[in-house]
Amino acid sequence: MKNLLELRNLHVQIGTMDGGKVFPLQGIDLIVGENEAVGLVGESGSGKSMTLRAILRMLPRGGQQTEGQITLNGNRLDDAASNVFEKVRGRQISMIFQDPVSALSPLLSIGDQISDVYRYNMGATKTEGWQRALDLLGALSITGAEKVARRYPHQMSGGMAQRINIAMALVCEPQMLLADEPTTGLDVTTQMQVLELLSDQMRKRDASLLFVSHDLRVVGKICEKVGVMYGGVLMEFGTSNDIFVSPRHPYTQRLLECARIDVDDELKSIPGSVPKLDRIHGLCPFRNRCNRKLEVCNHEMPPIALLDNNHISRCHHN
Numbered sequence: 001m002k003n004l005l006e007l008r009n010l011h012v013q014i015g016t017m018d019g020g021k022v023f024p025l026q027g028i029d030l031i032v033g034e035n036e037a038v039g040l041v042g043e044s045g046s047g048k049s050m051t052l053r054a055i056l057r058m059l060p061r062g063g064q065q066t067e068g069q070i071t072l073n074g075n076r077l078d079d080a081a082s083n084v085f086e087k088v089r090g091r092q093i094s095m096i097f098q099d100p101v102s103a104l105s106p107l108l109s110i111g112d113q114i115s116d117v118y119r120y121n122m123g124a125t126k127t128e129g130w131q132r133a134l135d136l137l138g139a140l141s142i143t144g145a146e147k148v149a150r151r152y153p154h155q156m157s158g159g160m161a162q163r164i165n166i167a168m169a170l171v172c173e174p175q176m177l178l179a180d181e182p183t184t185g186l187d188v189t190t191q192m193q194v195l196e197l198l199s200d201q202m203r204k205r206d207a208s209l210l211f212v213s214h215d216l217r218v219v220g221k222i223c224e225k226v227g228v229m230y231g232g233v234l235m236e237f238g239t240s241n242d243i244f245v246s247p248r249h250p251y252t253q254r255l256l257e258c259a260r261i262d263v264d265d266e267l268k269s270i271p272g273s274v275p276k277l278d279r280i281h282g283l284c285p286f287r288n289r290c291n292r293k294l295e296v297c298n299h300e301m302p303p304i305a306l307l308d309n310n311h312i313s314r315c316h317h318n
Ligand SMILES: Nc1ncnc2c1ncn2[C@@H]1O[C@H](COP(=O)(O)OP(=O)(O)O)[C@@H](O)[C@H]1O
Pocket: 014, 016, 022, 024, 042, 043, 044, 045, 046, 047, 048, 049, 050, 051, 060, 061, 277
């Protein structure tokens, strides 16, 4: 399988208002292949959103990529000297955000918003853009496309607004879709419908997906590979089967245990809290919460171990 999106040793640093620094990404290596759906999971604050923001150059104020490379189809996206990024954003890579209503402009009708994205990127006319919007709404099984296209975001339910965001992300047929918790604010039934739509469209269009969620079950449903992040570090990566059935990293194992207990309505989380990111760890970021900690964990950052068939884990136990 051909690699589509590649992150190599990605480091991000943010300068804070008080003159301090935060290091939310500390050397992320991640590959998304063609026609592949990859999930990114991990507790809140582990760097999932920051990873997507780095790819799309949407880092918070004071943030910058300090090391590493980001490539799409072998072309550097993070090279400030070239204009590759401007050319591919929207056309080859696009993103679906967590809050569907605020991701839309309140001032434009749905049809105009979809049409404008198409016109801006593809140089189409107003008529072509509007037709494209209607076609797409139809393709997403949105009934009464004509009527919906004339509505405004505040007149939509969250589920419908997220379908519109999916339409906007797909309008130029990108190969690579990024999605950051796209169904988190929706009720369970709508959540499943929107996920099915996303997954279905991605496969129909031969696109790839990098899907961020704190919900392991959702990721298990739609992704064939999964990365587990913690403290700005990729702890484990493998097929959904590797991660959900035979996880090797203690962090992944604890995360799954907690998700399983959560099924019985007894909400549980891993004791302790996520590490401060005010320095480069140098050691395993999970060591102080880990119930399988070894003496060596106090002295050495575990290397990335290749277990088998691209299943990797960053732990001294491997
Ligand atoms: N604007 C910001 N300034 C400083 N630190 C930030 C900012 N935004 C996020 N962070 C820090 O970056 C880390 C990763 O955040 P994020 O990628 O949003 O986590 P996740 O999406 O996994 O919940 C967090 O520890 C957070 O505190």
